[in-house]
Amino acid sequence: MKGNIVGHSVPKVDAKAKVTGKALYATDLYMEDMLYMQVLRAPYAHAVIRKIDLAQALAVPGIVRIITKEDLPGLKNHGLIFKDQPALVGIGEKVRFTGDTLAIVIGESNIQVRKAIKKIKVEYDKLEVITDPLRAMEEDAVTIHTAGNIVCTHKLDKGDIVRGFMEADLIVYNEFKTQHVEHITLQPDAGLATLEEDDTICIWAATQWLHDTRVDVAQAMGLPVEKIRIIQPAIGGAFGKREDIIAQLHLAIAVREVKRPVKTIYSREESIIATSKRHPMIFRFRTGVKKDGTLTAWEATVIGDTGAYASSGPAVVHKGLYHCTGPYDCPNVRGVAYTVYTNNTYAGAMRGFGATQTAFAYESQMDIIAEKLGINPIELRLKNAYQVGSTTPNGQKLYASVGVKETIIKAVEAFERLGGVIR
Amino acid sequence: MGDNRLMIKVTVNDRLYELQVDPELRLVDLLRDELGLTGTKEGCGKGECGACTIIMNGKTVNSCMVLAFQADGSEILTIEGMGDGEELHPIQEAFIRQGAVQCGYCTPGMVLSAKAILDKNPNPSEEEIRKGISGNLCRCTGYQKIVDAIKDAAEVMGGGGDER
Numbered sequence: 055m056k057g058n059i060v061g062h063s064v065p066k067v068d069a070k071a072k073v074t075g076k077a078l079y080a081t082d083l084y085m086e087d088m089l090y091m092q093v094l095r096a097p098y099a100h101a102v103i104r105k106i107d108l109a110q111a112l113a114v115p116g117i118v119r120i121i122t123k124e125d126l127p128g129l130k131n132h133g134l135i136f137k138d139q140p141a142l143v144g145i146g147e148k149v150r151f152t153g154d155t156l157a158i159v160i161g162e163s164n165i166q167v168r169k170a171i172k173k174i175k176v177e178y179d180k181l182e183v184i185t186d187p188l189r190a191m192e193e194d195a196v197t198i199h200t201a202g203n204i205v206c207t208h209k210l211d212k213g214d215i216v217r218g219f220m221e222a223d224l225i226v227y228n229e230f231k232t233q234h235v236e237h238i239t240l241q242p243d244a245g246l247a248t249l250e251e252d253d254t255i256c257i258w259a260a261t262q263w264l265h266d267t268r269v270d271v272a273q274a275m276g277l278p279v280e281k282i283r284i285i286q287p288a289i290g291g292a293f294g295k296r297e298d299i300i301a302q303l304h305l306a307i308a309v310r311e312v313k314r315p316v317k318t319i320y321s322r323e324e325s326i327i328a329t330s331k332r333h334p335m336i337f338r339f340r341t342g343v344k345k346d347g348t349l350t351a352w353e354a355t356v357i358g359d360t361g362a363y364a365s366s367g368p369a370v371v372h373k374g375l376y377h378c379t380g381p382y383d384c385p386n387v388r389g390v391a392y393t394v395y396t397n398n399t400y401a402g403a404m405r406g407f408g409a410t411q412t413a414f415a416y417e418s419q420m421d422i423i424a425e426k427l428g429i430n431p432i433e434l435r436l437k438n439a440y441q442v443g444s445t446t447p448n449g450q451k452l453y454a455s456v457g458v459k460e461t462i463i464k465a466v467e468a469f470e471r472l473g474g475v476i477r
Numbered sequence: 478m479g480d481n482r483l484m485i486k487v488t489v490n491d492r493l494y495e496l497q498v499d500p501e502l503r504l505v506d507l508l509r510d511e512l513g514l515t516g517t518k519e520g521c522g523k524g525e526c527g528a529c530t531i532i533m534n535g536k537t538v539n540s541c542m543v544l545a546f547q548a549d550g551s552e553i554l555t556i557e558g559m560g561d562g563e564e565l566h567p568i569q570e571a572f573i574r575q576g577a578v579q580c581g582y583c584t585p586g587m588v589l590s591a592k593a594i595l596d597k598n599p600n601p602s603e604e605e606i607r608k609g610i611s612g613n614l615c616r617c618t619g620y621q622k623i624v625d626a627i628k629d630a631a632e633v634m635g636g637g638g639d640e641r
C-alpha cells in the first residue's frame with residue numbers, strides 16, 4: 055500500500071494533548087471577568103407555572119442577573135426534529151418534565167449562584183404526571199403537548215402477513231421492554247460563551263451537530279445565523295447525547311444579557327435529570343415459523359417513550375421498528391411504531407439509535423422460538439440470517455457484503471476456542 | 478469567606494505553594510481553579526469515577542473527596558507533573574502507542590493510576606492491572622487498550638514481559 059496513512063496505525067491527532075492533560079474541554083475554559091451560570095429546573099414533572107418570585111434570590115451577594123421567560127417574550131422553541139422544546143418556561147405555561155428551565159441565574163461565583171437558585175420561590179398547579187407511554191396513549195390521558203401524546207406513527211408492510219401466518223406451524227407472541235439508559239459522558243455538560251464586539255455570540259461546548267445547534271440557537275433567539283458561532287473544544291464523550299442542545303441556548307441568552315463571559319458546568323445529577331436518554335421501548339412481536347425453523351411472518355408493534363420532548367425520537371423509534379426482525383430474513387412483515395410523549399426526561403440518540411433496543415427483543419424472540427421448536431438457537435439463526443439477495447423489512451435489497459452468517463460462525467468458533475460448550 | 482481561611486503548604490509537581498484556602502474548598506478545585514492545573518478532571522464529584530485521580534504522598538486519591546486544607550504538608554503529583562516537561566513519561570507514550578486514548582477525559586486519572594500500579598510492582602499481572610484501574614471509569618470503554626498500554630509501559634520501563 056502506498057502512502058503512510060491508509061493501512062497504517064496513525065496516532066490520534068490529539069492523543070498527546072490528552073495524555074498530558076493539556077487538552078481543553080469546555081469544563082477547563084476560564085476567562086477574565088467570567089461569570090457563572092446555573093438554571094432553576096422545574097419543581098414538578100407536569101404543572102402550570104403560576105408565579106416565580108425572584109426577590110430573595112436577587113438579594114444574594116454576587117448575583118448579577120436572573121433571566122426568566124418574561125424577559126424574553128419572543129423566545130421560540132427548539133428541537134432536532136420538531137420545535138417543541140422551550141429553553142425557558144414562563145408564567146401560565148407548562149413544565150413537562152423536571153429538567154425544564156424556569157430561570158437562568160448568573161453570578162460572580164458558582165457557590166453564590168447555587169445559593170440564589172435555592173431561594174427562588176415557585177407557585178404552580180399540578181397536572182397528572184404520565185410516566186408510562188401506555189397511559190399516555192389512552193383516550194382520557196391529559197395531553198402533554200396540544201397536538202396529543204402520540205408524536206408520530208410509522209408503518210411497515212412487506213409481503214403478505216396473513217399468508218405468512220397461514221404457512222406457519224407455530225406462532226409465538228411475546229412482549230419485551232427496555233429501560234432508560236443514561237450516556238454518562240465522563241465530561242459533565244458544560245460550556246462557555248462570550249459576546250464579541252460585533253455582537254456575535256461565541257459558544258464553546260461539546261456539540262455533536264455544530265451546524266444544527268448553531269441554526270437552532272439562532273432561530274430560537276430570532277437572530278441571524280451569522281451571529282452565532284459554535285466552537286468545538288475537546289469533547290469528553292458524547293454517545294448521541296450531545297446531538298441535542300444542552301447548555302448552548304441558555305449560555306447564549308445569558309451572555310447577551312450580561313455582556314460578560316459566562317460559564318456553566320452541570321452537576322452529574324442535573325445532567326441525569328435534564329439531558330437526553332436512550333428511549334425505553336416496548337416491543338410486541340408475533341412471529342410465525344415453520345417446524346424446520348424457517349421464519350414465515352413477523353408482526354411488530356413498537357412503542358417508544360420519547361419523554362417530554364421529541365428530540366430524535368421520531369427517527370430513533372422508527373429505526374427500532376425497521377430493525378424488528380434483526381439480521382433475519384422474513385418474507386412477510388407488518389409493523390407499526392408509536393413515538394409517545396410522557397413526563398419523563400426526553401429521550402434521543404444513543405449508540406445504535408433505536409437498533410440497540412430492538413436487538414434485545416428480536417434475539418430474545420429467536421431464543422424462545424428455538425426452545426419451543428427444540429432447535430439449536432445457532433442453527434435457527436443461521437437458517438434465517440441475511441445473505442446476499444435478502445430483503446430487509448423496509449424493502450431494501452442486500453446486494454453485497456452481508457457478513458452475518460460468517461460472523462455467527464466465527465463467534466461460535468471463538469466461543470468454543472475459549473472453552474465454551476454449545477449444547 | 479475571608480476570615481476563616483486556612484494557611485496551607487503543599488508541594489504540587491515538585492513546586493511548593495503556600496496558600497490561603499477556604500475550609501470548604503475541595504482539593505480538585507484548588508488544583509483546577511486556583512493553580513490552573515486543569516489536567517485533573519471532575520466527572521462525578523462523588524468519588525465514583527476516578528477522573529480526578531491524583532497521587533498524594535505516593536498513593537492515588539480522588540481529589541474531589543479531599544478538602545484542600547487536608548492536603549497541608551503533602552506531596553502531590555498531577556498529570557502535568559508526568560514526564561519532564563519536554564519528554565513524555567513512558568506510560569503516556571504507551572497510552573498513545575496502544576490507542577488507549579479516546580475522548581481522553583478519563584486519561585489523566587488512568588495514567589496516574591497506571592503509575593501507582595507500576596510504582597508498586599514494575600511487573601504487574603493482568604489481574605493486578607485491572608484491579609489497579611478499577612476505580613477509574615472509562616465511558617468510551619477502551620479498557621482492553623488501557624490494560625495493553627500499562628503492560629506495554631511495564632515492558633518498556635524494564636519490568637514486564639512476564640506472562641503471569
Ligand code: FES
Binds near residue numbers: 525526527
Ligand atoms: S470526580 Fe472524583 S471520583 Fe469522580
Ligand code: FES
Binds near residue numbers: 290580582615618619
Ligand atoms: S476515553 Fe473517554 S472516558 Fe475514557
